[in-house]
Amino acid sequence: MYNNDLFKYMQQLHQYIQQQDQRILQLNHLIRELKKDVEKIKSQPVTNVEKIEYKFDQLKVEQLDGTLNIGLNPMTPDQIDNFDVQQKGMNINGVQQQLREQLFRLCSEEINQFLNTDCAGFIEQAEQQFDLRLDEPHRRHIIEDIRKQIESRINYYINGQSLTEQDSLLDKKQEILLQVKKDVENSIMHFLQHLPKES
Structure with a gap:
């Protein structure tokens, strides 16, 4: 009876160690991916915008057309794709x-x-x-x-x-x-x- 309980315990312990080992491998992979992403971000040029003042009382709009780029990096125009605007919001x-x-x-x-x-x-x-x-x-x-x-x-x-x-x-x-x-x-x-x- 004691040997059977010990065997079950050892099986459970072995299974737990295997699961932890698999999790460690996954976390290591995730860390490598995050490091790559950080390096990629560090290598991109930085745009520095000092101070922008808007005087809306002096603004006169006669015609509104063209493209509005919100949240896109002007340094990389190749990122700009066609946007499909739907009623419920924006679907890129x-x-x-x-x-x-x-x-x-x-x-x-x-x-x-x-x-x-x-x-x-x-x-x-x-x-x-x-x-x-x-x-x-x-x-x-x-x-x-x-x-x-x-x-x-x-x-x-x-x-x-x-x-x-x-x-x-x-x-x-x-x-x-x-x-x-x-x-x-x-x-x-x-x-x-x-x-x-x-x-």
Whole structure:
């Protein structure tokens, strides 16, 4: 009995260390990306605007047309793209929507890979933890039930992100995958924990 408890503890400890190791690798990758971004920002020319005084009482507008550039760097005119103005606000060439769709595809592919390969192993580990034994059809049923809910979970986490072209989709994908996988694992643990044991 003591050896069995020690074995379970060692398994859990090993799994925890692996998760921490994976997290450290992800954080190191994130730090490298942030350093690159900082270096990129440092290398850009700086525009210094001293003091601007507006005297609106002397301003006379007879005709209003042309292009208004707000928040764009005049030093890099190649950044200026066509803007599609919609009633609900500004949509920069549908960039937000394109980024969300691209991020959804990336996340869906990886989560489906996780469900196809690693999820069954996680269920088996959880079964051992709760001293249960499920048959293969039952495991497949759990995975397929989760698969039906995955799309809404991915969209939920994507909609919580504010995306710009400067964001690294790989970093955003990793954040979302960690959250979705955690949700999957928590739901499996909750389901098995409340499953009646056979006498």
